[in-house]
Each structure stands twice: as C-alpha cells, then as structure tokens.
Amino acid sequence: MNFIDLRSDTVTTPTPAMREAMYAADVGDDVYGEDPTVNRLQEMAAEKTGKEAGLFVPSGTMGNLAAVLAHCGRGDEAILGHLAHTFLYEAGGISALGGVHSRQVPNQADGTLALEDIRLAIRPDDVHAPVTRLICLENTHNRCGGVSLSVEYTRQVYELARQYNLQVHLDGARLFNAAVAQGVNARELAGPTDSVTFCLSKALCAPVGSVLCGSRDFIRRAHRMRKQLGGGMRQAGVLAAAGIVALETMVDRLSEDHTRAKSLADLLKKLPGLIFDPGSPYTNMIFVSLVDDVPGDGRHFSARLIELGVKVGVVGPRRFRLVTHYWIDDPAVERAAWAFETALRGA
Ligand code: TLP
Numbered sequence: 001m002n003f004i005d006l007r008s009d010t011v012t013t014p015t016p017a018m019r020e021a022m023y024a025a026d027v028g029d030d031v032y033g034e035d036p037t038v039n040r041l042q043e044m045a046a047e048k049t050g051k052e053a054g055l056f057v058p059s060g061t062m063g064n065l066a067a068v069l070a071h072c073g074r075g076d077e078a079i080l081g082h083l084a085h086t087f088l089y090e091a092g093g094i095s096a097l098g099g100v101h102s103r104q105v106p107n108q109a110d111g112t113l114a115l116e117d118i119r120l121a122i123r124p125d126d127v128h129a130p131v132t133r134l135i136c137l138e139n140t141h142n143r144c145g146g147v148s149l150s151v152e153y154t155r156q157v158y159e160l161a162r163q164y165n166l167q168v169h170l171d172g173a174r175l176f177n178a179a180v181a182q183g184v185n186a187r188e189l190a191g192p193t194d195s196v197t198f199c200l201s202k203a204l205c206a207p208v209g210s211v212l213c214g215s216r217d218f219i220r221r222a223h224r225m226r227k228q229l230g231g232g233m234r235q236a237g238v239l240a241a242a243g244i245v246a247l248e249t250m251v252d253r254l255s256e257d258h259t260r261a262k263s264l265a266d267l268l269k270k271l272p273g274l275i276f277d278p279g280s281p282y283t284n285m286i287f288v289s290l291v292d293d294v295p296g297d298g299r300h301f302s303a304r305l306i307e308l309g310v311k312v313g314v315v316g317p318r319r320f321r322l323v324t325h326y327w328i329d330d331p332a333v334e335r336a337a338w339a340f341e342t343a344l345r346g347a
Contacts, residue, residue, distance in 0.1 A: 067222060139171070142173070202325075
C-alpha cells in the first residue's frame with residue numbers, strides 16, 4: 001500500500017532534482033576539507049543564517065551535541081526548556097558524552113522560556129554550583145506544536161545572555177519553517193544567537209544532514225567535536241549536493257505545507273471525537289487528541305488508521321502528531337481526513 005505518511009517531515013525522500021544533483025556531485029575527502037560540494041553547502045548555510053561559517057553534520061542531533069560541546073566543558077550547565085528536543089529526544093547526549101549538566105526551565109505554551117525563569121536559573125558564582133554557560137532555544141518548537149519564536153523574543157534572550165556572559169544556541173531544525181511562517185529571513189531569526197543548527201532532511205526533503213553555523217572560531221571547535229563523535233565524513237558531497245538543492249529550491253515552498261496543515265486541521269475540526277491543542281497548527285504540525293468518549297487508546301486508533309492507509313505519530317496515550325511535507329498533496333489531505341472520519345465512525 002502507498003501510505004500517506006504524516007508521522008514526521010523526516011520521512012521525506014529526495015526529489016528527482018536532488019537525486020540528479022547527488023549523481024553529478026563533485027566530491028573529495030571532507031575530513032581533509034577537500035569536498036567542494038560540502039564546502040559550498042557550508043558557505044551557503046553560513047550566508048543564509050548570517051554566520052561566518054558552517055559545518056555539515058549527519059543529523060540535527062549531532063549538530064546540537066557538537067554545538068553544546070563546543071560551548072561548554074564538562075560540569076558546565078546548559079539552560080534549556082523542559083520540552084526541548086535536546087532534553088527529551090537526543091538520548092541525553094549532552095550529559096552522557098559531554099558531561100554537560102542540563103537545567104530545565106518550563107517551556108511556555110508558545111515555545112518560549114520566560115526571561116525571569118532563565119534569569120533565576122543562572123547560577124551564582126559559587127563553588128557549590130555548576131557554571132552556567134549556555135541557553136538553548138528551539139525554533140520552530142516541536143513539542144510546543146511547531147510554534148515559531150519571534151526575532152524580538154530571541155533578541156531578548158540574547159541580551160539577557162550577554163548580561164551574564166552566556167552563549168545562546170538555537171536548535172533551528174525547522175528554522176526555515178519558522179522564517180516562512182513569520183515572513184522574515186532565517187538570518188534575522190538566527191541573528192541574535194551564537195550558533196544555530198538547521199536540518200536539511202526534514203521539510204527541506206534532503207535525505208541526510210544538518211548544518212551547524214556560527215563564528216569561525218566556534219565552528220573550528222565544533223569541527224573537532226564532530227570528529228570526536230565520529231561524524232567526520234569522507235565523500236559527503238553526494239549528500240551535500242541534495243542539501244544545496246534543498247536550500248535553493250525547497251525553502252519558499254514550505255508555506256504550502258503550512259497551508260495544507262491548516263486545510264487538514266479544518267477538515268478534522270468538523271469531525272466529532274477530536275480535540276486540538278490550542279492554536280494548532282502553527283506551521284506544518286497538527287497536534288490532536290481523542291476525546292474521552294472515543295474508546296481504545298492512541299495505538300489502537302493509529303493501527304486502524306494504518307489499515308486505512310494513513311500513518312500518524314502517536315505522541316501520548318491518546319494524542320497524535322500529524323506533519324505535512326513535500327510528499328503530502330491535496331488529495332493526500334482529503335484521504336487523511338477520510339481515514340480519520342472512518343476510524344472515528346468505527347471506533
Ligand atoms: N525530530 C524528530 C524526532 O526526533 C522527534 C521528529 O520527527 O520531529 N531538533 C528538533 C526540533 C527536532 O525535531 C529533531 C528531530 C532534531 C533536533 C534531531 O534531528 P535528527 O533526527 O536529524 O537527529
């Protein structure tokens with residue numbers, strides 16, 4: 001069966017133009033810095049985020065990890081939201097591999113961390129305390145529904161960080177979704193940060209990879225971290241080539257994914273039995289739950305949807321995440337709504 005796969009935008013497969021570019025890519029040994037296609041992608045990424053330099057990494061997880069390790073030493077502390085991807089879904093890498101202590105402050109519903117909460121979390125200069133080094137933000141914020149943080153908010157966090165001599169890292173896995181949703185450039189959103197990662201292999205459709213960007217000096221340190229983590233790749237230009245096509249051709253179309261998320265939500269809102277997270281969808285993600293009187297749990301409901309040809313992410317006992325992306329067209333939106341209606345009727 002050809003499934004309509006709404007589990008994530010990570011399921012996107014490369015476009016024909018990407019496959020052609022991968023086939024034709026000029027390559028070299030990137031551990032020697034000699035892959036011209038990787039070098040070009042890194043330059044493009046730096047330019048798009050307004051940073052001095054970029055580093056191609058195999059995943060968003062490695063990008064965030066290399067960033068935290070380049071900002072912090074063992075025993076240092078990073079402040080991040082209790083719903084941050086780095087805290088919840090990156091296997092505790094910053095502590096396990098970097099010895100970095102994480103300090104969680106509550107994410108507000110809009111994905112932000114309250115400035116006062118950040119301020120209170122910054123450690124005093126006291127021998128009993130770890131040294132606070134870093135504040136991590138996420139834009140768009142995955143677990144907060146794909147909501148985007150504003151330039152103004154990011155700037156406020158950056159100014160606060162500067163008062164205390166801290167660094168700011170932005171997990172911008174979906175930075176371009178945030179930019180498109182707000183009608184601003186990615187470089188404006190990433191401006192008030194010291195480092196930013198964005199993913200090529202999510203809504204931008206490339207098969208593999210993310211880019212970590214920051215100052216030249218920061219990227220030099222992150223480069224060594226990438227090597228330590230085993231992320232030095234050789235003829236990675238075959239992957240970077242798809243990333244270049246992604247940056248050149250896939251950014252402006254992201255608004256189509258946002259519009260389709262809205263259309264799908266509008267269709268689903270007509271059905272009894274579903275309750276939406278307030279404001280959902282903000283970008284390309286819908287978060288929706290079953291109301292109490294629908295019998296069975298989320299896994300059971302998702303299995304029924306699979307029988308009807310639709311895959312969704314199960315993100316709670318009765319809660320789902322539906323992510324629109326390049327391979328979800330208008331008929332797929334209608335089919336998905338039909339599958340929900342059918343599954344609810346039979347529930
Ligand atoms: N998120 C994945 C899952 O891990 C949950 C998804 O399907 O959304 N930052 C953010 C905000 C992310 O959403 C993700 C992936 C990452 C980092 C990690 O990227 P990868 O999967 O490339 O390591």
